[in-house]
Amino acid sequence: MAKRVQLVLTQDIIKLGKSGDLVEVAPGYARNYLIPRSLATRATPGILKQVERRRELERQRQLEFKQQAQEQKAALEKVESFKIAKQAGEGEAIFGTVTSQDVADVIQQTTGLEVDRRGITIPDIGQLGTYEAEIKLYADVTATVNIQVVAS
Template sequence: MGTKIVLKKDVDTLGKAGTLVEVAAGYARNYLIPQGFAVRATPGLIKEAEQRQAKQREIQAKLRAEALETKKLLEGVGFYEVFVQVGEDGNQLFGTVTNQDVAEVIQSKTGVAIDRREIQIDEAIKRTGVYPVRVRVYQDVFATVRVQVNAAG
């Protein structure tokens, strides 16, 4: 049977600070408690940790709901147009369309700021046309937007 402890610091394998976890008695007694990573769970600490976790779940649910609204907004726009310099044939781009380019056009069209690292372009965009692009809005919420690449000028 394990020992219930409340983490005082983040522990990669167990969880974040304030989390109530159950671990092997020896692990708690010989490592976590002496190193200051945890304290033995008392009824008061258990109640406090449960309240904190409930509050955290509430916050996560609210953030996820907002993310679903943002996803709906992003996908509701028909195309996000990006204008770039092209070669003489009219299709081949000078360079590629980057995540930053997509983030800027999304922000200019919808007002939603998206971090460029949350944008996933499956294939390098080197020609004009329409491309599907995945945007991570929240932990497990992804929006698929269509990016129309056009010749500038």
């Protein structure tokens, strides 16, 4: 049986890897498909150094993102609660609902931080009161903030 060939991908390939990944494939797959279509190049010592340098830069960039997310978490948790005014009826029931966009808007107005509404998890809010919302800022950085729904 022929030995496998090491290649560095130049484009993302589904079920094989992302651009810059070092992969081992069958020699025929490399010779007949990946290399002629410029989807991969042979792994030489120089190219392996470039790949390693790119990985290190990406790791540092991700570390910066995580650090920024932790700073945002500290700033968000420093605020005691965010107030959202909604029209209320009998029995402290509110008309409509509080959405993640409402929470993102009030955070923007209060702290000046932009938070992606898709990362906000709120419980079903149907009445006036105080609720906790979780805001995912990064893969493993989540801030918990208090949302106070008041009558307008």
